[in-house]
Amino acid sequence: MRPIPAGFVQTLTVTVTDEMTVDFGELGAVHPVYATYWMAKHFExxxxxxxxxxxxxxEGGIGSQVEVIHTGPALPGMAVTVTATFTEQAGRRVHATMRAVTELGDEIGHGSTTQFVLPQTRIDANFEALRARWAARVAGTGGS
Structure with missing residues (x-):
C-alpha cells in the first residue's frame, strides 16, 4: 500500500430513503429517521x-472496525454527507475519523473506521475456506 497523505479526505452524500429508517424486522418499524446501522454502512x-x-x-481492503456515535436525526428526503478523514496508517491498518452532517448543517453522527489491507488472494482464500466449512456443515459432514 502506498502512503496516504496526512489529512486525506473523502466524502459520500446519500439521500435518506424510507428503507434507511429504523425497522428491526421482527420488532417492526420504530422511528421514521435515518437508522444508526445505515450510518455505520455509510461510514464503512x-x-x-x-x-x-x-x-x-x-491488494484489497476489508473493514475490521466501525464506531458510530449517532447524535441526531435525519428525515427521509434529507441529504446526509459523510466525511472521512485519514488519521493513521499503522502497518496494514488504516484508520479514519467520520462525521455525518445533514443538508441543514446539523452534525448527526461521528466516529471512526479501520480498514485492514491484505493481499487480495489472502482475502479470497479466507472467504473460500469459510464457504467450504459452511458447505460441509450444510451437507451434514461436519467441517469444524
Whole structure:
C-alpha cells in the first residue's frame, strides 16, 4: 500500500430513503429517521474510499472496525454527507475519523473506521475456506 497523505479526505452524500429508517424486522418499524446501522454502512463505505486510491496491484481492503456515535436525526428526503478523514496508517491498518452532517448543517453522527489491507488472494482464500466449512456443515459432514 502506498502512503496516504496526512489529512486525506473523502466524502459520500446519500439521500435518506424510507428503507434507511429504523425497522428491526421482527420488532417492526420504530422511528421514521435515518437508522444508526445505515450510518455505520455509510461510514464503512466512505472509509473504503480512503484506501482505494492507494492500494497496490493485488491488494484489497476489508473493514475490521466501525464506531458510530449517532447524535441526531435525519428525515427521509434529507441529504446526509459523510466525511472521512485519514488519521493513521499503522502497518496494514488504516484508520479514519467520520462525521455525518445533514443538508441543514446539523452534525448527526461521528466516529471512526479501520480498514485492514491484505493481499487480495489472502482475502479470497479466507472467504473460500469459510464457504467450504459452511458447505460441509450444510451437507451434514461436519467441517469444524
Amino acid at each position: 463505505e466512505v472509509g473504503r474510499k480512503i484506501i482505494l486510491p492507494f492500494l497496490e496491484d493485488g
